[in-house]
Amino acid sequence: MAALTETHHESYAWKSQNNRLGMWLFFISESFLFGGLLVSRFFLWGGTRPDLPQLVPLIITVVLLLSSFYMNRAEVAIAHDDRRTFLRSLLITALLGTIFFLGVLFVEWGFSFNEQGKLVLGNHIHPTDGVYGAVLYGMTGMHALHVLSGVILILILWNLGRKGHFSAKEHFGVEATAIYWHYVDLVWVVFYPALYLIGTPVAHGH
Amino acid sequence: MSIFRLGLVRGLIGGLIGWAFGFALVVGVRLALGLTPQWRPMAPGLAAYEPAVVVAGIFFAIGFMLGAGTMTDWLKWARGIPTPFHHGPRIPGTPEWARYFSVDYSHKVIGVQYGVTGIFLLGVGGILAMIFRLQLAQPELNFVAHDVFNTMISAHGMIMIGSILLGVGAMSNYLVPLMIGASDMAFPRLNAFAYWINLPGAVLLITAMFIGGWNTGWTGYPPLSARAPLGVQYFFLGVFFIGLSSILGSLNIIVTTLRMRAPGMTLFRMPIFVWAAFATAIIQLTATQLIGLSFLMVLVQRILGMGFFDPRGPVWFEVDKWVGGGNPLLFQHLFWFYSHPAVYIFVLPGLGIISELLPVFARKPLFGYKWIAMSSMAIALVGFLVWAHHMFVSGMNNYLRVPFMFSTLLVAVPTGVKFFSWLGTLWGGRIEFKTPLLFSLSAISVFLIGGLTGPPLATVTTDLNLTDTYYVVGHFHATMFGGFVFPFFAALYYWYPKATGRMYSERLGQLHFALMTPAFWVMSLGQVYVGMHGMRRRVATYEEALGIGTGQLLITIAGFVIFISVLIMLYNLAVYARRAPKAAANPWRSRGLEWQIPSPVPEVSFATTPFVVGEPYDYGLPGSRYVQMAPLPAMTGGD
Structure with a gap:
């Protein structure tokens, strides 16, 4: 068993090319998930949307778009062996991503603790509010889950980068995480108008 | 150990x-x-x-x-610890048998793991079928309580689907790398993950029967599934994890097929099964997300009150400001967007197996290789455009019916291409009637039954009468047996000597064939017959006045004959063949890459890089070659 030979398929560049293809296939697959949610939104809401405050969604959208800039900066930095900028940009991206995530959780969904210390939802819309609540929480929830996993990946990268992993030539992990982050960002670019901008606002209690 | x-x-x-x-x-x-x-x-x-x-x-x-x-x-990777990949057991020193019960990265081990788990689930689903077939053997029996009956038919459906997905995984994982001359799959760790996630899925699916069961059938339509007993939740979760396996496994197959082929193997020199596995993987990669999503939506509707499919809304919940508006039809659209193409996930690999075996046993070139390859891709593509033919009576907009009727009938075209190619391949061949070929032939005959019972269901006018009857059950089982079960058994017999190095008993194999094929004809045509005489799907019993008692009894007897014949196969492969003589290195005189290497396949499949130098199925053409195992002579300049 010890003398087993490795195959010719061993170079980093060759493997990265496999990984890259696999990654894009994963995005194609994920697009069907997000596409299904989007279809559900149009099937159930049609030409309407719930009448919700606009400011918070707008702010967190800007935050998320901004984070993509820093993610790109991190990737460019490592490609030029600029480790300081790489690490700093990763942290900024993770921070902005976390702000987005907490913004969805605690402002948009409105989780908070009341006087008795009970976790309660904010007042403007609940998951049980018919299709409006269901679709809004379903879409923002599925997206927030992806943001959260992206933040975790970025923090893993930061930790590895701190220990001296990745180089200008070998940084597929960074590339993959960056594209994943842009992808999650792009999904929000489609979700945000579908949830908050398109359609006639419907007020509480019809 | x-x-x-x-x-x-x-x-x-x-x-x-x-x-x-x-x-x-x-x-x-x-x-x-x-x-x-x-x-x-x-x-x-x-x-x-x-x-x-x-x-x-x-x-x-x-x-x-x-x-x-x-x-x-x-x-380890996430913590920065290097994880070099090596052939052999993942933990050095693991005995050979223990590799099959542990995480292992070799596609040959994973392929066998898929296959054995698939056959195990086939047995579980089969036993369930035997029990409820007894209940249906005579009118107005009370052998099985009716709610248990509902759980059993629902579990039979989804466990069998899981079993088929595992069987498909077995064939594509074991065969694709060997057939294209690759050392392993492109992502061995992901491959292991994709297999192992099936196990919690299967456990949850089986557990679901014991925590209240569920009465929705395998489709799990709301609003019924939103009110069903607790078991439905583990049914959803089980399907969700098995679906995750489909997605990750298919991603691996696509990358492997596109990136790992041996030198000289252009796309149109790939074995036809690889084309089938590739087309299957495209469907699995994309459509599977939608069944996961639809089941997830019912799951959260039940536990969080998110009313996706609830028109009325949870009115006992006083905090609502927006009430109701959900629509169960949305579930059906999302569900069938996967579950119709899923049928092609089940049958395309099997049809690929038929095309793969016929030229070997007819000793003739495969008739219309490119057409066959493209017909798999065409079926995969058209399969995405037909889902709503399951919904002709659902109350969806009537104007959607006719387009979906036509797109459904269109599937018959690429499928017909396959039938003509099979006939063309057999025509005038010197056919060797060995067990794998016999099973391919039964597959063709059974798939023909499934195919011909299809158009009356695709046509709106006739479907309105036939929907939700045993006619559908007969049609579906014929496509599944013709498209998956028979070809899967053919594949098991054909590649068994490859995987184990031993030859099974040809006699027992032929006995299996002789019992199972006619029994299946009786069962399938019997189901079509009782369906046309008014037997509804998913009912626990029926009245004597329908006059179908004899038909039902015949179906039950035929079902038991099939069950016994499968036991004969298991005896043949698991017991008999262990003390059977060693198989010849290439008992079928196949040209496939996988048969040019020793059996069982050594840890490193290809000691030297194989070179593909010709067309894959040119059996009987003088001077033709497919592969050259030794390195090609070095190119000299100025040639």
Whole structure:
């Protein structure tokens, strides 16, 4: 068993090319998930949307778009062996991503603790509010889950980068995480108008 | 070697710990927030601990995967520890038998793991079928309680689908790398993960029967599934994890096929089965997300009250500002967007097996190779455009019916291409009637029954009368047996000497064939017959006045004959063949790459890089060659 030979398929560049293809296939697959949610939104809401405050969604959208800039900066930095900028940009991206995530959780969904210390939802819309609540929480929830996993990946990268992993030539992990982050960002670019901008606002209690 | 070192045992222990952790987590969080540990159910009749049980089910899968060791290398990577890949057992020193019960990265081990798990689930689903066929053998029997009957037919459906997906995984994992001359799959760790996630899925699916069962059929339509007993939640979770396996496994197949082919193997020199596996993988990669989504939506509707499919809304829930508006039709659209193409996931690999075996046993070139390859791709593509033919009576907009009728009938064109090619390949061949070929022939005959009973269901006018009758059951079982079960058995017999190095008993193989083929004709045509005489689907009994008692009895007898014949196959492969003589290196005189190497396949499949120098199926053409195993002579300049 010890003398087993490795195959010719061993170079980093060759493997990265496999990984890259696999990654894009994963995005194609994920697009069907997000596409299904989007279809559900149009099937159930049609030409309407719930009448919700606009400011918070707008702010967190800007935050998320901004984070993509820093993610790109991190990737460019490592490609030029600029480790300081790489690490700093990763942290900024993770921070902005976390702000987005907490913004969805605690402002948009409105989780908070009341006087008795009970976790309660904010007042403007609940998951049980018919299709409006269901679709809004379903879409923002599925997206927030992806943001959260992206933040975790970025923090893993930061930790590895701190220990001296990745180089200008070998940084597929960074590339993959960056594209994943842009992808999650792009999904929000489609979700945000579908949830908050398109359609006639419907007020509480019809 | 202690059994506690086996991945399977560790996985189950990890799963149980995960389950307890998940349950305690949810109840603990509620207690910490000063709430009662149990829920106020979101719909009448739901279990008070349902959310905790669901979260526990998710943590069961996570605990299982961590315990089994599927994620060990990834967690190491995340901490910056190098994880070099090497052939051989993952943990050096693991005995050969233990590799099959532990996480292993070799596609040959994983392929066998898929196959054995698939056959195990086939047995579970088969036993369920035998029990409820007894109930249906005579009118107005009370052999099985009716709610148990409902659980059994539902479980039979989904467990068999899981079994088929595992069987497809077995064939594509074992065969694709060998057939294209690759050392392994492109992502061996992901491959192991994709297999192992099936196990918590299967466990949850089987557990679902014992925690209340569910009465929705395999389709799980709301609003019924939104009110069904607790078991439906583990049915959803089980399908969800098996679906995750489909997605990750298919991603691997696509990358492997596109990137790992031996030198000289252009796309149109790939074995036809690889084309079929590739087309299958495209469907699995994309459509599977939609069944996951649709089941997830019912799951959260039940535990969080999110009313995707609830037109009325949870009116007993006083905080609502927006009420209702849900639509059960949305579920059907999302569900069938996967579950119709899923049928092609089940049959395309099997049809590929038929095309793969016929030229070998007819000693003739495959008729219309490119057409066959493209017909698989065409079926995969058209398969995405036909889902609503399951919904002709659902109440969807009537104008959608005719387009879906035409797109459905269009599927017959690429399928017909395959039939003509099979006939063209057999025509004038010197056919060797060995067991794998016999099963291919039964597959063709049975798939023809399935194919010909299809158009009356695709046509709106006739479907309105036939829908939800046993006619559908007969049609569906004929396509599944013709498209998957018979070809899968053919593949098992054909590649058994490859995987084990031993030859099974040809006599027992032919006995299996002689029992199973006519029995299946009786069963399938019998189902079509009783369906046309008014037997409804999914009912636990029927009246004598329908006059179908004899038909039902024949179906039950035929079902038992099939069951016994499969037991003969298991005896043949698992018991008889162990002391059988060693098989010849290439008993079928195949030209395939996988037959040019020793059997069983050594740890490193190809000692030297194989070169593809010709067309794959030019049997009987003088001077033709497919592969050259020794290196080609070095090119000299100025040639």
